[in-house]
Amino acid sequence: MSFYTLFSKELLRFVKVSVQTVAAPVLTSLLYLVIFGQVLEGRVQVFDGVRYTAFLVPGLVMMSVLQNAFANSSSSLIQSKITGNIVFILLAPISYAEFFWAYVAAAVARGLAVGAGVLVVTAWFVDLRLEAPLWAAAFALLGAALLGALGLLAGVVSEKIDQLAAFQNFVILPLTMLSGVFYSIQSLPAFWRGLSHANPFFYMIDGFRYGFFGASDVTPWVSLAVVAIALAAVASLCLLLLKSGYKLRT
Amino acid sequence: MEKRYGAVHALSGVSLAIEQGEFFGLLGPNGAGKTTLINVIAGLARADAGSVSIMGADAISDYRRARRMLGVVPQELVFDPFFTVRETLRIQSGYFGIRGNEAWIDEVMHHLDLSAKADANMRSLSGGMKRRVLVAQALVHKPPVIVLDEPTAGVDVELRQGLWQFVGRLNRDGHTIVLTTHYLEEAELHCSRIAMLKAGRIVALDSTRNLLASFAGSRTTVRVVARDGTQHLLQMEGYSELERELARLRSQGVEIADLELERPDLEQVFLRLTSS
Numbered sequence: 189m190s191f192y193t194l195f196s197k198e199l200l201r202f203v204k205v206s207v208q209t210v211a212a213p214v215l216t217s218l219l220y221l222v223i224f225g226q227v228l229e230g231r232v233q234v235f236d237g238v239r240y241t242a243f244l245v246p247g248l249v250m251m252s253v254l255q256n257a258f259a260n261s262s263s264s265l266i267q268s269k270i271t272g273n274i275v276f277i278l279l280a281p282i283s284y285a286e287f288f289w290a291y292v293a294a295a296v297a298r299g300l301a302v303g304a305g306v307l308v309v310t311a312w313f314v315d316l317r318l319e320a321p322l323w324a325a326a327f328a329l330l331g332a333a334l335l336g337a338l339g340l341l342a343g344v345v346s347e348k349i350d351q352l353a354a355f356q357n358f359v360i361l362p363l364t365m366l367s368g369v370f371y372s373i374q375s376l377p378a379f380w381r382g383l384s385h386a387n388p389f390f391y392m393i394d395g396f397r398y399g400f401f402g403a404s405d406v407t408p409w410v411s412l413a414v415v416a417i418a419l420a421a422v423a424s425l426c427l428l429l430l431k432s433g434y435k436l437r438t
Numbered sequence: 439m440e441k442r443y444g445a446v447h448a449l450s451g452v453s454l455a456i457e458q459g460e461f462f463g464l465l466g467p468n469g470a471g472k473t474t475l476i477n478v479i480a481g482l483a484r485a486d487a488g489s490v491s492i493m494g495a496d497a498i499s500d501y502r503r504a505r506r507m508l509g510v511v512p513q514e515l516v517f518d519p520f521f522t523v524r525e526t527l528r529i530q531s532g533y534f535g536i537r538g539n540e541a542w543i544d545e546v547m548h549h550l551d552l553s554a555k556a557d558a559n560m561r562s563l564s565g566g567m568k569r570r571v572l573v574a575q576a577l578v579h580k581p582p583v584i585v586l587d588e589p590t591a592g593v594d595v596e597l598r599q600g601l602w603q604f605v606g607r608l609n610r611d612g613h614t615i616v617l618t619t620h621y622l623e624e625a626e627l628h629c630s631r632i633a634m635l636k637a638g639r640i641v642a643l644d645s646t647r648n649l650l651a652s653f654a655g656s657r658t659t660v661r662v663v664a665r666d667g668t669q670h671l672l673q674m675e676g677y678s679e680l681e682r683e684l685a686r687l688r689s690q691g692v693e694i695a696d697l698e699l700e701r702p703d704l705e706q707v708f709l710r711l712t713s714s
Contacts, residue, residue, distance in 0.1 A: 189532060189535040189536075189537060190532065190533050190534070190535055192532070193529060193531075193532025193533055194532075194533065196529075196532070197521075197529050197532075200520070200521075200525075201520045204520055205520075268518075271516060271517075271518075271519070272512075272514050272516035273516045273517060273518045275482065275512050275514075275516055276516075276518070276529075276530060276533065276575065277533065278481070278482055279480055279481070279482070279505060279508075279510050280505060280530075280533035280534055281501065281502035281503075281505040281506055281533075281534060281535070282533060283502075433484060437481065437482055437483060437484060438443070438477065438482070438483040438484070
Protein backbone atom coordinates (compact mmCIF):
# COMPACT_ATOMS: atom_id res chain seq x y z
CA MET A 189 0.00 0.00 0.00
CA SER A 190 2.81 2.45 0.90
CA PHE A 191 4.66 1.54 -2.30
CA TYR A 192 1.50 1.85 -4.37
CA THR A 193 0.67 5.26 -2.86
CA LEU A 194 4.16 6.65 -3.43
CA PHE A 195 4.15 5.28 -6.99
CA SER A 196 0.69 6.77 -7.66
CA LYS A 197 1.76 10.09 -6.19
CA GLU A 198 4.81 10.21 -8.47
CA LEU A 199 2.65 9.22 -11.43
CA LEU A 200 0.04 11.88 -10.63
CA ARG A 201 2.79 14.44 -10.24
CA PHE A 202 3.96 14.19 -13.87
CA VAL A 203 0.47 13.57 -15.29
CA LYS A 204 -0.72 16.85 -13.73
CA VAL A 205 1.89 18.73 -15.76
CA SER A 206 1.83 16.45 -18.81
CA VAL A 207 2.18 19.31 -21.29
CA GLN A 208 5.60 19.95 -19.81
CA THR A 209 6.55 16.37 -18.97
CA VAL A 210 5.16 14.45 -21.96
CA ALA A 211 4.04 16.73 -24.80
CA ALA A 212 7.16 18.96 -24.79
CA PRO A 213 9.69 16.10 -25.17
CA VAL A 214 7.54 14.54 -27.90
CA LEU A 215 7.66 17.83 -29.83
CA THR A 216 11.45 18.06 -29.35
CA SER A 217 11.90 14.57 -30.81
CA LEU A 218 9.66 15.42 -33.74
CA LEU A 219 11.85 18.46 -34.47
CA TYR A 220 14.97 16.27 -34.33
CA LEU A 221 13.36 13.91 -36.85
CA VAL A 222 12.30 16.65 -39.23
CA ILE A 223 15.65 18.46 -39.17
CA PHE A 224 18.08 15.51 -39.06
CA GLY A 225 15.94 13.41 -41.39
CA GLN A 226 15.77 16.22 -43.94
CA VAL A 227 19.47 17.06 -43.78
CA LEU A 228 20.99 13.58 -43.49
CA GLU A 229 18.63 11.33 -45.45
CA GLY A 230 20.73 9.61 -48.15
CA ARG A 231 23.99 11.05 -46.80
CA VAL A 232 24.58 8.71 -43.87
CA GLN A 233 25.16 4.98 -44.25
CA VAL A 234 23.23 2.89 -41.69
CA PHE A 235 22.00 -0.73 -41.81
CA ASP A 236 21.57 -2.38 -45.22
CA GLY A 237 18.17 -1.68 -46.71
CA VAL A 238 17.18 0.75 -43.93
CA ARG A 239 16.50 4.40 -44.70
CA TYR A 240 18.17 6.95 -42.43
CA THR A 241 14.87 8.42 -41.21
CA ALA A 242 13.57 4.96 -40.29
CA PHE A 243 16.88 4.25 -38.51
CA LEU A 244 16.57 7.53 -36.64
CA VAL A 245 13.09 6.91 -35.20
CA PRO A 246 13.90 4.07 -32.73
CA GLY A 247 16.96 6.07 -31.61
CA LEU A 248 14.83 9.11 -30.90
CA VAL A 249 12.20 7.01 -29.12
CA MET A 250 14.79 5.39 -26.87
CA MET A 251 16.57 8.71 -26.24
CA SER A 252 13.25 10.17 -25.09
CA VAL A 253 12.57 7.15 -22.86
CA LEU A 254 15.98 7.45 -21.20
CA GLN A 255 16.07 11.23 -20.76
CA ASN A 256 12.55 11.43 -19.37
CA ALA A 257 12.96 8.50 -17.01
CA PHE A 258 16.05 10.25 -15.61
CA ALA A 259 14.28 13.63 -15.45
CA ASN A 260 11.29 12.22 -13.57
CA SER A 261 12.99 10.62 -10.58
CA SER A 262 15.80 13.18 -10.34
CA SER A 263 13.64 16.30 -10.54
CA SER A 264 10.96 14.93 -8.23
CA LEU A 265 13.44 14.00 -5.53
CA ILE A 266 15.52 17.17 -5.70
CA GLN A 267 12.37 19.32 -5.60
CA SER A 268 11.11 17.41 -2.59
CA LYS A 269 14.47 17.82 -0.87
CA ILE A 270 14.71 21.54 -1.61
CA THR A 271 11.12 22.37 -0.66
CA GLY A 272 11.33 20.04 2.35
CA ASN A 273 8.23 17.98 1.56
CA ILE A 274 10.41 14.84 1.42
CA VAL A 275 9.75 14.84 5.19
CA PHE A 276 6.27 13.34 4.60
CA ILE A 277 7.82 10.27 3.00
CA LEU A 278 10.62 10.03 5.55
CA LEU A 279 8.14 10.16 8.45
CA ALA A 280 6.02 7.35 6.99
CA PRO A 281 6.59 3.62 7.48
CA ILE A 282 8.03 3.23 3.98
CA SER A 283 11.07 0.99 3.53
CA TYR A 284 14.06 2.16 1.51
CA ALA A 285 13.30 -0.58 -1.08
CA GLU A 286 9.68 0.63 -1.46
CA PHE A 287 11.01 4.18 -1.80
CA PHE A 288 13.43 3.08 -4.52
CA TRP A 289 11.01 0.99 -6.57
CA ALA A 290 8.18 3.53 -6.36
CA TYR A 291 10.40 6.29 -7.80
CA VAL A 292 11.89 3.97 -10.43
CA ALA A 293 8.48 2.57 -11.48
CA ALA A 294 7.09 6.11 -11.92
CA ALA A 295 10.20 7.06 -13.92
CA VAL A 296 9.69 4.00 -16.14
CA ALA A 297 6.04 5.00 -16.63
CA ARG A 298 6.96 8.51 -17.73
CA GLY A 299 9.81 7.27 -19.94
CA LEU A 300 7.51 4.79 -21.68
CA ALA A 301 4.69 7.34 -21.99
CA VAL A 302 7.00 9.83 -23.72
CA GLY A 303 8.57 7.04 -25.83
CA ALA A 304 5.13 5.88 -26.96
CA GLY A 305 4.20 9.48 -27.78
CA VAL A 306 7.35 9.94 -29.87
CA LEU A 307 6.70 6.65 -31.67
CA VAL A 308 3.12 7.61 -32.48
CA VAL A 309 3.94 11.04 -33.91
CA THR A 310 7.07 9.96 -35.81
CA ALA A 311 5.37 6.87 -37.26
CA TRP A 312 3.59 9.22 -39.68
CA PHE A 313 6.89 9.98 -41.38
CA VAL A 314 8.36 6.50 -41.82
CA ASP A 315 7.35 2.95 -42.59
CA LEU A 316 8.39 1.03 -39.47
CA ARG A 317 8.08 -2.67 -38.70
CA LEU A 318 8.72 -4.29 -35.34
CA GLU A 319 10.81 -7.33 -36.23
CA ALA A 320 11.36 -8.41 -32.62
CA PRO A 321 8.91 -6.55 -30.34
CA LEU A 322 9.96 -8.39 -27.19
CA TRP A 323 13.52 -7.18 -27.60
CA ALA A 324 12.29 -3.62 -28.07
CA ALA A 325 10.06 -3.89 -24.99
CA ALA A 326 12.85 -5.42 -22.88
CA PHE A 327 15.33 -2.65 -23.73
CA ALA A 328 12.74 0.11 -23.26
CA LEU A 329 11.82 -1.27 -19.86
CA LEU A 330 15.35 -1.96 -18.62
CA GLY A 331 16.70 1.27 -20.08
CA ALA A 332 13.98 3.33 -18.41
CA ALA A 333 14.58 1.52 -15.12
CA LEU A 334 18.35 2.14 -15.35
CA LEU A 335 17.89 5.85 -16.02
CA GLY A 336 15.15 6.10 -13.38
CA ALA A 337 17.56 4.60 -10.85
CA LEU A 338 20.36 6.87 -12.07
CA GLY A 339 18.03 9.86 -11.68
CA LEU A 340 17.20 8.80 -8.15
CA LEU A 341 20.91 8.42 -7.39
CA ALA A 342 21.60 11.91 -8.76
CA GLY A 343 18.66 13.28 -6.75
CA VAL A 344 19.95 11.71 -3.54
CA VAL A 345 23.51 12.94 -4.01
CA SER A 346 22.65 16.46 -5.25
CA GLU A 347 21.83 19.19 -2.77
CA LYS A 348 21.04 21.93 -5.26
CA ILE A 349 19.34 22.14 -8.66
CA ASP A 350 22.58 23.22 -10.37
CA GLN A 351 24.41 20.12 -9.11
CA LEU A 352 21.71 18.00 -10.69
CA ALA A 353 21.79 20.10 -13.87
CA ALA A 354 25.57 19.55 -14.08
CA PHE A 355 25.04 15.78 -13.82
CA GLN A 356 22.38 15.96 -16.50
CA ASN A 357 24.35 18.21 -18.87
CA PHE A 358 27.83 16.75 -18.42
CA VAL A 359 27.03 13.06 -17.98
CA ILE A 360 23.58 12.07 -19.22
CA LEU A 361 23.36 14.33 -22.27
CA PRO A 362 26.83 13.50 -23.77
CA LEU A 363 26.36 9.78 -23.12
CA THR A 364 22.98 9.93 -24.85
CA MET A 365 24.12 12.01 -27.82
CA LEU A 366 27.19 9.83 -28.34
CA SER A 367 25.29 6.56 -28.06
CA GLY A 368 24.40 6.15 -31.72
CA VAL A 369 20.98 7.78 -31.67
CA PHE A 370 21.81 9.73 -34.84
CA TYR A 371 24.30 7.34 -36.50
CA SER A 372 25.49 3.76 -36.62
CA ILE A 373 28.80 3.37 -34.80
CA GLN A 374 29.97 1.28 -37.77
CA SER A 375 30.36 4.56 -39.65
CA LEU A 376 32.77 5.92 -37.01
CA PRO A 377 36.60 5.75 -37.13
CA ALA A 378 38.01 2.75 -35.22
CA PHE A 379 38.97 4.77 -32.11
CA TRP A 380 35.53 6.33 -31.65
CA ARG A 381 33.84 3.05 -32.48
CA GLY A 382 35.87 1.37 -29.73
CA LEU A 383 35.08 4.17 -27.31
CA SER A 384 31.36 3.84 -28.06
CA HIS A 385 31.50 0.30 -26.71
CA ALA A 386 32.36 1.76 -23.28
CA ASN A 387 29.14 3.77 -23.30
CA PRO A 388 26.28 1.79 -21.70
CA PHE A 389 23.75 4.06 -23.45
CA PHE A 390 24.96 2.69 -26.80
CA TYR A 391 23.80 -0.83 -25.84
CA MET A 392 20.34 0.42 -24.86
CA ILE A 393 19.85 2.26 -28.15
CA ASP A 394 21.38 -0.54 -30.23
CA GLY A 395 19.36 -3.27 -28.49
CA PHE A 396 16.14 -1.28 -28.83
CA ARG A 397 16.85 -0.73 -32.53
CA TYR A 398 17.32 -4.51 -32.95
CA GLY A 399 13.68 -4.88 -31.95
CA PHE A 400 12.69 -2.82 -35.01
CA PHE A 401 15.10 -3.98 -37.70
CA GLY A 402 16.36 -7.36 -36.49
CA ALA A 403 19.80 -5.85 -37.08
CA SER A 404 22.20 -4.12 -34.70
CA ASP A 405 25.82 -3.12 -34.26
CA VAL A 406 26.35 -5.76 -31.53
CA THR A 407 24.31 -8.86 -30.69
CA PRO A 408 21.27 -8.00 -28.52
CA TRP A 409 22.27 -10.59 -25.90
CA VAL A 410 25.49 -8.69 -25.20
CA SER A 411 23.52 -5.44 -25.01
CA LEU A 412 21.00 -7.03 -22.67
CA ALA A 413 23.76 -8.29 -20.38
CA VAL A 414 25.46 -4.86 -20.28
CA VAL A 415 22.18 -3.07 -19.50
CA ALA A 416 21.18 -5.63 -16.86
CA ILE A 417 24.58 -5.42 -15.14
CA ALA A 418 24.50 -1.59 -15.23
CA LEU A 419 20.99 -1.62 -13.76
CA ALA A 420 22.01 -4.03 -11.01
CA ALA A 421 25.05 -1.89 -10.17
CA VAL A 422 23.19 1.44 -10.08
CA ALA A 423 20.22 -0.06 -8.21
CA SER A 424 22.54 -1.64 -5.60
CA LEU A 425 24.40 1.62 -5.03
CA CYS A 426 21.15 3.55 -4.82
CA LEU A 427 19.58 1.08 -2.38
CA LEU A 428 22.71 1.21 -0.25
CA LEU A 429 22.57 5.03 -0.07
CA LEU A 430 18.85 5.02 0.70
CA LYS A 431 19.33 2.42 3.43
CA SER A 432 22.05 4.54 5.04
CA GLY A 433 19.86 7.65 4.82
CA TYR A 434 22.66 9.45 2.94
CA LYS A 435 21.73 13.14 2.49
CA LEU A 436 18.13 12.33 3.42
CA ARG A 437 18.27 11.58 7.13
CA THR A 438 20.81 13.66 9.07
CA MET B 439 21.15 10.05 23.65
CA GLU B 440 24.08 11.70 21.91
CA LYS B 441 24.05 13.59 18.62
CA ARG B 442 26.77 15.66 17.04
CA TYR B 443 26.74 17.77 13.88
CA GLY B 444 30.45 18.28 13.22
CA ALA B 445 31.82 20.22 16.18
CA VAL B 446 28.35 21.01 17.54
CA HIS B 447 27.10 18.77 20.31
CA ALA B 448 23.40 18.97 19.49
CA LEU B 449 22.30 16.44 22.12
CA SER B 450 24.45 15.49 25.06
CA GLY B 451 23.35 12.79 27.49
CA VAL B 452 19.65 13.46 26.96
CA SER B 453 17.55 10.77 28.62
CA LEU B 454 13.86 11.00 29.39
CA ALA B 455 10.66 9.01 29.40
CA ILE B 456 7.32 10.47 28.39
CA GLU B 457 4.34 8.66 29.85
CA GLN B 458 1.39 7.52 27.79
CA GLY B 459 -1.38 10.14 27.78
CA GLU B 460 0.90 12.98 28.93
CA PHE B 461 0.89 16.50 27.52
CA PHE B 462 4.63 17.01 27.55
CA GLY B 463 6.47 20.24 26.80
CA LEU B 464 9.95 20.51 25.36
CA LEU B 465 11.29 24.01 25.89
CA GLY B 466 14.57 25.73 25.29
CA PRO B 467 16.16 28.65 23.44
CA ASN B 468 17.00 28.43 19.74
CA GLY B 469 19.71 25.84 19.14
CA ALA B 470 19.00 24.04 22.42
CA GLY B 471 18.40 20.74 20.60
CA LYS B 472 14.60 20.51 20.70
CA THR B 473 14.13 19.90 16.98
CA THR B 474 17.13 17.56 16.86
CA LEU B 475 15.55 15.51 19.65
CA ILE B 476 12.23 15.40 17.78
CA ASN B 477 14.02 14.47 14.54
CA VAL B 478 15.74 11.56 16.25
CA ILE B 479 12.44 10.41 17.76
CA ALA B 480 10.79 10.63 14.32
CA GLY B 481 13.67 8.88 12.53
CA LEU B 482 14.57 11.98 10.49
CA ALA B 483 17.96 12.07 12.21
CA ARG B 484 20.03 9.25 13.63
CA ALA B 485 21.54 9.44 17.08
CA ASP B 486 25.28 8.80 17.44
CA ALA B 487 24.56 6.88 20.64
CA GLY B 488 21.44 5.87 22.48
CA SER B 489 18.04 4.73 21.33
CA VAL B 490 14.41 5.78 21.10
CA SER B 491 11.47 3.54 21.86
CA ILE B 492 7.93 4.60 20.98
CA MET B 493 5.35 2.53 22.88
CA GLY B 494 7.76 -0.39 22.84
CA ALA B 495 8.82 -0.04 19.20
CA ASP B 496 12.46 0.84 18.52
CA ALA B 497 12.67 3.85 16.18
CA ILE B 498 15.37 2.18 14.04
CA SER B 499 14.99 -1.62 14.18
CA ASP B 500 11.18 -1.57 14.34
CA TYR B 501 10.71 1.67 12.41
CA ARG B 502 7.46 0.69 10.67
CA ARG B 503 5.63 0.16 13.99
CA ALA B 504 7.35 3.15 15.61
CA ARG B 505 6.36 5.51 12.79
CA ARG B 506 2.75 4.29 12.82
CA MET B 507 2.60 5.30 16.50
CA LEU B 508 3.87 8.78 15.72
CA GLY B 509 2.28 11.82 14.08
CA VAL B 510 4.74 14.66 13.61
CA VAL B 511 3.90 18.26 12.76
CA PRO B 512 7.16 19.66 11.39
CA GLN B 513 8.31 23.14 12.26
CA GLU B 514 8.93 24.23 8.65
CA LEU B 515 5.91 25.17 6.55
CA VAL B 516 6.40 22.45 3.92
CA PHE B 517 3.90 21.25 1.32
CA ASP B 518 3.70 19.56 -2.07
CA PRO B 519 2.56 22.17 -4.62
CA PHE B 520 1.20 19.57 -7.05
CA PHE B 521 -1.77 18.53 -4.92
CA THR B 522 -4.97 19.75 -3.31
CA VAL B 523 -5.62 19.54 0.43
CA ARG B 524 -7.73 16.39 0.08
CA GLU B 525 -5.21 14.73 -2.24
CA THR B 526 -2.42 15.58 0.21
CA LEU B 527 -4.33 13.90 3.06
CA ARG B 528 -5.24 10.86 0.94
CA ILE B 529 -1.61 10.43 -0.08
CA GLN B 530 -0.45 10.73 3.52
CA SER B 531 -3.02 8.09 4.55
CA GLY B 532 -1.74 5.78 1.82
CA TYR B 533 1.85 6.17 3.04
CA PHE B 534 0.63 4.72 6.33
CA GLY B 535 -1.14 1.87 4.55
CA ILE B 536 -4.66 3.26 5.04
CA ARG B 537 -7.14 3.06 2.18
CA GLY B 538 -10.65 4.56 2.28
CA ASN B 539 -9.84 7.07 5.01
CA GLU B 540 -12.38 9.65 3.81
CA ALA B 541 -14.54 9.74 6.96
CA TRP B 542 -11.57 10.52 9.23
CA ILE B 543 -10.06 12.94 6.69
CA ASP B 544 -13.39 14.82 6.63
CA GLU B 545 -13.52 14.88 10.44
CA VAL B 546 -9.95 16.16 10.78
CA MET B 547 -10.58 18.82 8.11
CA HIS B 548 -13.77 19.84 9.90
CA HIS B 549 -12.02 20.26 13.27
CA LEU B 550 -9.21 22.23 11.68
CA ASP B 551 -11.64 24.37 9.69
CA LEU B 552 -10.22 23.12 6.40
CA SER B 553 -13.40 21.70 4.81
CA ALA B 554 -13.96 24.75 2.61
CA LYS B 555 -10.43 24.40 1.24
CA ALA B 556 -10.55 20.63 0.63
CA ASP B 557 -10.24 20.98 -3.15
CA ALA B 558 -7.92 23.99 -3.15
CA ASN B 559 -4.35 23.55 -4.34
CA MET B 560 -1.80 23.73 -1.52
CA ARG B 561 -0.04 26.63 -3.27
CA SER B 562 -3.13 28.82 -2.97
CA LEU B 563 -3.40 28.51 0.83
CA SER B 564 -2.27 31.13 3.34
CA GLY B 565 0.49 30.31 5.81
CA GLY B 566 -2.01 29.61 8.58
CA MET B 567 -4.01 27.25 6.35
CA LYS B 568 -0.86 25.41 5.32
CA ARG B 569 -0.06 24.97 9.01
CA ARG B 570 -3.50 23.43 9.55
CA VAL B 571 -2.85 20.97 6.71
CA LEU B 572 0.45 20.00 8.37
CA VAL B 573 -1.46 19.22 11.55
CA ALA B 574 -4.06 17.25 9.56
CA GLN B 575 -1.31 15.27 7.82
CA ALA B 576 0.14 14.27 11.17
CA LEU B 577 -3.26 12.99 12.29
CA VAL B 578 -4.46 11.01 9.23
CA HIS B 579 -3.32 7.68 10.68
CA LYS B 580 -4.72 8.40 14.19
CA PRO B 581 -1.34 8.11 15.90
CA PRO B 582 -1.34 7.54 19.66
CA VAL B 583 1.64 9.91 20.01
CA ILE B 584 1.50 13.37 18.45
CA VAL B 585 4.59 15.54 18.22
CA LEU B 586 3.99 19.23 17.58
CA ASP B 587 7.13 21.19 16.73
CA GLU B 588 6.24 24.87 17.09
CA PRO B 589 2.66 24.29 15.85
CA THR B 590 1.43 27.84 16.39
CA ALA B 591 4.36 29.75 14.90
CA GLY B 592 2.95 32.44 12.60
CA VAL B 593 -0.63 31.36 13.21
CA ASP B 594 -3.51 33.74 13.93
CA VAL B 595 -5.33 33.78 17.28
CA GLU B 596 -8.44 32.08 15.95
CA LEU B 597 -6.56 29.07 14.60
CA ARG B 598 -4.41 28.93 17.70
CA GLN B 599 -7.48 28.59 19.89
CA GLY B 600 -9.11 26.06 17.55
CA LEU B 601 -5.90 24.06 17.38
CA TRP B 602 -5.51 23.91 21.16
CA GLN B 603 -9.13 22.86 21.58
CA PHE B 604 -8.62 20.04 19.08
CA VAL B 605 -5.26 18.96 20.53
CA GLY B 606 -6.74 19.15 24.05
CA ARG B 607 -9.56 16.86 22.96
CA LEU B 608 -7.07 14.41 21.44
CA ASN B 609 -5.14 14.43 24.72
CA ARG B 610 -8.30 13.79 26.73
CA ASP B 611 -9.05 10.90 24.35
CA GLY B 612 -5.76 9.34 25.42
CA HIS B 613 -3.29 10.65 22.83
CA THR B 614 0.15 11.52 24.12
CA ILE B 615 1.17 15.03 23.09
CA VAL B 616 4.76 16.23 22.84
CA LEU B 617 5.02 19.95 22.23
CA THR B 618 7.80 22.38 21.52
CA THR B 619 6.87 26.03 21.49
CA HIS B 620 8.35 29.46 21.92
CA TYR B 621 5.07 30.66 23.45
CA LEU B 622 5.72 29.78 27.07
CA GLU B 623 2.22 30.69 28.19
CA GLU B 624 0.97 27.92 25.86
CA ALA B 625 3.29 25.39 27.49
CA GLU B 626 2.27 26.59 30.97
CA LEU B 627 -1.40 26.32 30.06
CA HIS B 628 -1.37 22.92 28.37
CA CYS B 629 1.66 20.88 29.46
CA SER B 630 1.49 18.78 32.60
CA ARG B 631 5.24 18.13 32.51
CA ILE B 632 8.11 20.02 30.98
CA ALA B 633 11.72 19.37 29.99
CA MET B 634 13.93 22.39 29.46
CA LEU B 635 16.90 21.99 27.18
CA LYS B 636 19.98 24.14 26.95
CA ALA B 637 22.93 23.48 24.64
CA GLY B 638 21.82 19.90 24.09
CA ARG B 639 21.36 19.06 27.76
CA ILE B 640 18.27 18.76 29.93
CA VAL B 641 18.50 21.49 32.59
CA ALA B 642 15.07 20.87 34.13
CA LEU B 643 12.60 18.00 33.95
CA ASP B 644 9.58 18.19 36.22
CA SER B 645 5.85 18.80 36.35
CA THR B 646 4.85 22.32 35.34
CA ARG B 647 3.43 22.86 38.85
CA ASN B 648 6.69 21.82 40.54
CA LEU B 649 8.79 23.98 38.24
CA LEU B 650 6.68 27.02 39.07
CA ALA B 651 6.59 26.18 42.77
CA SER B 652 10.32 25.65 43.02
CA PHE B 653 10.89 29.00 41.39
CA ALA B 654 8.33 30.67 43.67
CA GLY B 655 10.02 29.11 46.68
CA SER B 656 13.41 30.40 45.76
CA ARG B 657 12.53 33.85 44.48
CA THR B 658 9.68 36.10 45.53
CA THR B 659 8.61 39.33 43.93
CA VAL B 660 6.33 41.78 45.75
CA ARG B 661 4.90 44.91 44.20
CA VAL B 662 4.38 47.71 46.76
CA VAL B 663 2.08 50.65 45.97
CA ALA B 664 2.71 53.75 48.06
CA ARG B 665 0.05 56.29 49.12
CA ASP B 666 1.52 58.81 46.68
CA GLY B 667 0.94 56.31 43.81
CA THR B 668 4.59 55.33 43.26
CA GLN B 669 5.34 51.63 42.84
CA HIS B 670 8.28 49.67 44.26
CA LEU B 671 9.29 46.18 43.15
CA LEU B 672 10.87 44.09 45.91
CA GLN B 673 12.77 40.97 44.87
CA MET B 674 13.90 38.54 47.57
CA GLU B 675 14.97 34.96 48.00
CA GLY B 676 11.97 34.10 50.23
CA TYR B 677 9.12 35.49 52.37
CA SER B 678 11.45 35.62 55.40
CA GLU B 679 13.05 38.69 53.86
CA LEU B 680 9.72 40.48 53.35
CA GLU B 681 9.53 42.22 56.73
CA ARG B 682 13.10 43.48 56.46
CA GLU B 683 12.43 44.86 52.93
CA LEU B 684 9.20 46.57 54.05
CA ALA B 685 11.02 48.11 57.03
CA ARG B 686 13.66 49.45 54.65
CA LEU B 687 10.94 51.10 52.57
CA ARG B 688 9.28 52.61 55.64
CA SER B 689 12.61 53.99 56.80
CA GLN B 690 12.81 55.77 53.44
CA GLY B 691 9.47 57.46 54.26
CA VAL B 692 7.33 55.32 51.98
CA GLU B 693 3.78 54.93 53.25
CA ILE B 694 2.54 51.57 52.07
CA ALA B 695 -0.98 51.57 50.59
CA ASP B 696 -1.10 48.15 48.94
CA LEU B 697 0.93 44.94 48.50
CA GLU B 698 0.73 42.58 45.56
CA LEU B 699 2.49 39.23 45.34
CA GLU B 700 3.69 38.58 41.79
CA ARG B 701 3.15 34.96 40.77
CA PRO B 702 6.07 33.39 38.92
CA ASP B 703 5.34 32.29 35.39
CA LEU B 704 7.09 29.82 33.16
CA GLU B 705 8.90 32.61 31.38
CA GLN B 706 10.74 33.54 34.58
CA VAL B 707 11.62 29.90 35.22
CA PHE B 708 12.74 29.53 31.61
CA LEU B 709 14.89 32.64 31.64
CA ARG B 710 16.48 31.73 34.95
CA LEU B 711 17.31 28.18 33.89
CA THR B 712 18.46 28.92 30.38
CA SER B 713 20.28 32.22 30.81
CA SER B 714 22.65 31.12 33.55
